[in-house]
């Protein structure tokens with residue numbers, strides 16, 4: 037035994053035994069410096085207990101290991117050695133234990149192994165496919181049977197040969213070894229028991245009975261006899277599916293509400309489970325269960341990345357992503373409006389880029405952009421936009437919308453004159469009524485700033501454009517990271533026809549986007565996990581939201597830039613780039629900002645040199661010519677102090693202001 041040797045109160049240490057297990061005893065140090073105590077691999081001992089046993093009074097005597105035998109041996113090794121030495125004293129027990137292991141655990145383990153081989157040989161996992169793919173199942177069974185028979189034959193022949201040619205001990209030892217290994221595995225399985233097995237998943241190819249049990253566990257039926265599996269449980273790509281007839285009077289909607297419970301009973305995540313109605317029978321449900329989480333893994337690619345050429349707004353569908361089964365989720369944008377919402381990082385910018393890429397690639401579509409963050413998210417698209425709201429004054433939104441409203445009213449007048457209900461592509465081409473898109477990111481900047489009066493005014497103006505614009509080719513899209521009633525009130529949400537809810541923090545937030553009641557019916561973007569980026573529900577065409585993953589146009593791979601460049605080229609060829617881009621004054625003011633290296637501004641003399649270098653357009657310009665060119669935009673040169681020199685020049689903020697005004 038080992039010891040800890042605290043110095044006793046008198047400073048003396050006595051050795052009592054060479055082999056006693058020693059516990060650290062309480063000492064009173066009375067101010068003396070503590071002697072260095074050595075712990076040699078001490079076992080954990082319940083100090084209180086030991087003290088109780090050593091009643092009446094704690095002794096200050098401690099046992100120490102003689103220095104000559106102070107070998108450090110790990111506790112585990114010593115425990116094993118002690119057990120082994122104890123066991124050796126009872127060989128009868130060892131024999132009994134070995135016998136029990138071989139006979140009981142070995143036989144059970146071997147039987148379990150044989151069962152597994154049998155199931156493999158008979159291709160049990162393909163049983164449900166027998167009705168649909170009999171040839172595949174029978175061929176697989178035949179192949180596997182041959183493999184098993186060949187293996188068994190070879191083993192038997194080898195065993196017999198060894199028995200006669202070598203010694204009977206060889207096959208006997210082999211059999212005992214197999215039993216020993218099988219027994220070991222079985223013991224382990226028994227020891228772990230349910231703790232490891234847990235509530236097992238149904239696996240990739242469950243039986244009809246197992247599926248029925250799921251519905252009972254999810255409280256959609258009392259007994260499995262109340263349910264019917266219509267057709268086989270079949271495997272499709274990376275999933276299994278089947279049609280379940282619910283107990284009489286139970287509807288598809290009731291099953292949908294219990295999707296989470298169904299997933300739990302199957303032993304998978306809710307996102308892996310899709311329930312679809314069956315046309316013509318409201319009491320049946322098509323159950324689809326993915327092997328893996330379809331909201332993760334390889335991204336969904338937007339075809340716009342690979343295709344060349346332009347989009348036709350009137351004929352093409354906007355590709356938003358893929359549903360859990362990998363089927364495209366796309367919809368026409370004719371006479372539509374959209375709302376994209378979700379918590380930060382949920383994938384709103386990614387979703388918006390799918391939408392904007394689609395619009396910009398039709399060179400006829402005019403797009404107005406407003407970003408409540410006034411950040412860089414929309415920068416790629418801005419040079420092609422018909423209007424970009426840069427003025428951070430909230431009221432500027434009203435002017436921004438007013439411009440579109442004028443056009444809306446003109447279109448309504450034209451519509452009356454022409455006597456048409458809706459404009460077609462032909463009308464649009466003939467009368468110049470090409471689609472107009474107003475895309476407002478972070479709408480809460482204008483609708484929920486807290487300035488009630490202006491918030492209300494912006495909300496009314498936006499709602500008016502959404503409601504009346506639809507019929508005259510004006511599409512409004514709003515995006516928010518704060519899906520709350522004050523940001524997107526019901527009256528606005530209800531008239532936005534496409535609602536795209538990305539991951540939200542709560543079912544209520546999800547309902548703010550999709551509409552009241554959807555979360556309770558099992559459609560909640562609040563159920564997504566943070567690592568399921570781009571996962572969401574889209575309510576567009578059809579009566580129920582579709583769970584899907586947004587396509588990802590990867591900015592890291594330059595894909596957004598490539599699409600934006602293509603759109604720019606298309607617009608250039610079509611002559612639909614915004615006039616601003618080609619206006620001389622815009623070019624000039626932008627070039628001044630480009631060549632301005634100092635954050636404060638630039639002196640006139642170096643500016644003239646740099647302008648001439650930047651473009652032939654400005655070659656030979658002098659200060660008077662430059663001043664005259666920028667004067668109409670309120671830009672007047674003045675004294676600017678740069679690096680200690682106070683000379684005539686242009687201040688950066690003033691040039692920027694002039695550019696905004698221009």
Ligand SMILES: Nc1ncnc2c1ncn2[C@@H]1O[C@H](COP(=O)(O)OP(=O)(O)OP(=O)(O)O)[C@@H](O)[C@H]1O
Nearest residue numbers: 335380381382383384385386517569570586587588
């Ligand atoms: N559909 C998707 N597929 C794959 N990854 C995605 C998808 N959507 C988003 N992501 C990943 O999540 C990141 C955040 O997405 P995104 O910037 O669109 O979120 P956000 O909601 O706009 O956030 P914020 O409100 O902070 O701007 C992306 O950079 C991307 O890595």
